Amino acid sequence: MTVTIAPLTEREFFAWYPLLEEYAAGAGVPVTDQHVMRVWTAVHAPGAHAAVAKDETGAVVGFVHALPFSRLLHADQGVQIEDLFVASAQRGRGVATALVEHVRGSSEAAGTPLLRWVARADDAAVKALQDKFAHAAGGWVLQTVPVG
Template identity: 75%
Template sequence: MTVTIAPLNEREFFAWYGLFAEYAENAGVVMTDEQVMRVFTALQAPGAHGAVAHDESGAVVGFVHALPFERLLQGDSGLQIEDLFVGPAQRGEGVGTALIEHVRSAAESSQRPLLRWTAKADDAATKALQEKFADAAGGWVLQTVPVA
């Protein structure tokens, strides 16, 4: 499949929203309109990176959301992929790879030497995609600590 990656913008909102709602549902998250608008607005902020993948017909078939993070010890910053989703019918067609390559290129052009993202341990497809790009997390393990 040939895909075209484009920045997420207002023209793409409803197509993106459909996929984002499916992504949230698959994650067991109930999204309110306020939350959706908060995400969309955050992706328009300077340094944030939202992109969508279009198939040959122009339909939006996937998205990626990435936000900058500071690396204090190194004195630089990287991009953190917060969300990556490809519609079920397009999985295994290279869409996820194209979206990651797009974010990696954005990180490189903004002089950010690191791209990272997390996945559930039991998500085999995402883990395989990570292994295609990653160096075993550089030897680091990310833990999540609930606050409330």
């Protein structure tokens, strides 16, 4: 399958939305109209990067949302992939790799020194994808600490 990766535009909202719903359902996150608009606004904010994967027919089959984060000690910014999703029927065809490569390429072009993303430790497919790109996180471990 040939995919085309392009920035997420306003006219793709209704193609992107069902994929966001599927992604959120898989993560156990309820989706409300307010939630969707908050995500849509965030991925179109200055410095954010959102892209979609389209198949040969032009159908949207995946997306990636990436946001900048500050690296205070280095006095620069990195980019973090917040969401990466491919429609279940399209998995295993290189779509996720193409989406990550797209973010990696745009980050490199912008002079961003670091790209990271977080995934569930028990997701073997995502772990294998991360291993294609990562260098053992440079010895760093990111932990999640619940608040409240």
